[in-house]
Amino acid sequence: MANDTTLKSVFDHAKQGQLSSGEFPKFAAVRATFVEHFPNSHPPQASETADLVTYANGLLTLSANKKKLSGELKLWRNRFVAGMPQFFDAPATDDDAFADEDGPLTVVISVTDAGAATHQRRLNGNPIGGLPPANIDATFQNAMFVETGPASVRSLSFTLGSTQ
Numbered sequence: 001m002a003n004d005t006t007l008k009s010v011f012d013h014a015k016q017g018q019l020s021s022g023e024f025p026k027f028a029a030v031r032a033t034f035v036e037h038f039p040n041s042h043p044p045q046a047s048e049t050a051d052l053v054t055y056a057n058g059l060l061t062l063s064a065n066k067k068k069l070s071g072e073l074k075l076w077r078n079r080f081v082a083g084m085p086q087f088f089d090a091p092a093t094d095d096d097a098f099a100d101e102d103g104p105l106t107v108v109i110s111v112t113d114a115g116a117a118t119h120q121r122r123l124n125g126n127p128i129g130g131l132p133p134a135n136i137d138a139t140f141q142n143a144m145f146v147e148t149g150p151a152s153v154r155s156l157s158f159t160l161g162s163t164q
Contacts, residue, residue, distance in 0.1 A: 006140070007111070007113065007115055007140040008113070009160075010030060010069070010111075010158045010160065011062075011066070011069070011113045013028055013030060013160040014028055014029075014030045014060075014062040014066075014069060015028075015062065015066055016028040019162055024164050025164065026162040026163065026164055027162060027163055027164070028160075028162060029059055029160075029161050029162050029163040030059070030060045030062075030069055030158055030159070030160060030161075031057060031058060031059055031060070031158065031159040031161065032056075032057065032058065032060050032069075032071065032073065032109050032111075032156060032157070032158055032159075033055065033056070033057045033155075033156070033157050033158075033159070034055065034056045034057075034073065034107060034109055034119060034154075034155070034156050035053070035054070035055045035153075035154070035155045036052075036053070036054045036055070036152060036153070036154045037052075037053050037152060037153045037154075038052040038053075038151060038152045039151070039152075052077070052078065053077070053078045054075055054076065054077045054078075054107075055075075055076050056073035056074060056075045056076065056106070056107045056109070057073065058071055058073035058074065059071055059163065060109065060111075060158075066113075067112055067113045067114075068110060068111070068112050068113070069110070069111050070108065070109060070110040070111070071108070071109055072106050072107070072108045072122065072125075073106060073107055073108075073109060074103075074105075074106055075103075075105040075106050075107045075121065077105070104123050104124045105121065105122070105123060106121070106122045106125070107119055107120065107121050107122065108120040108122060108133065109156065110133065111145075111156070115139065115140055116135070117135070117136040117138070117140075117145050117156055118133035118134060118135055118136065119133065119134055119136060119154075119156075120132070120133035120134065136154060136156055138154075143157060143158075144156060144157035144158075145157075
């Protein structure tokens with residue numbers, strides 16, 4: 001099973017529940033990593049080269065019927081800070097730095113054991129523009145969903161582990 005990269009192995013892991021007992025019991029955990037890359041679309045000036053990248057990572061919860069994993073994850077975006085200088089022994093900010101702050105953007109990730117995956121951006125917990133979840137139009141292969149479009153790449157992968 002260690003080399004099994006099917007979606008079934010992700011659900012089988014999540015269904016294990018409690019892995020150990022004692023004072024600090026461990027529970028099976030599935031973490032998702034969601035990444036979107038929009039090459040050459042950020043910043044808007046054609047003379048600058050930073051690409052817009054968003055990512056989210058966090059724990060997913062198994063539904064009561066054990067057929068869906070989902071979670072609302074903090075969404076991070078890179079920010080372009082052209083020419084940010086070194087300040088009091090701190091290094092200059094890279095052009096594509098991810099803000100180290102707690103912002104209001106999240107993304108709800110959902111995947112079913114049948115292989116249907118969706119994402120929905122939220123602002124302060126509310127769907128942006130009232131839009132419903134969008135499908136990730138890809139099949140789960142090589143241990144991840146990868147969706148490519150004319151100007152973007154979107155991926156969803158899973159890490160199997162445990163939590164206390």
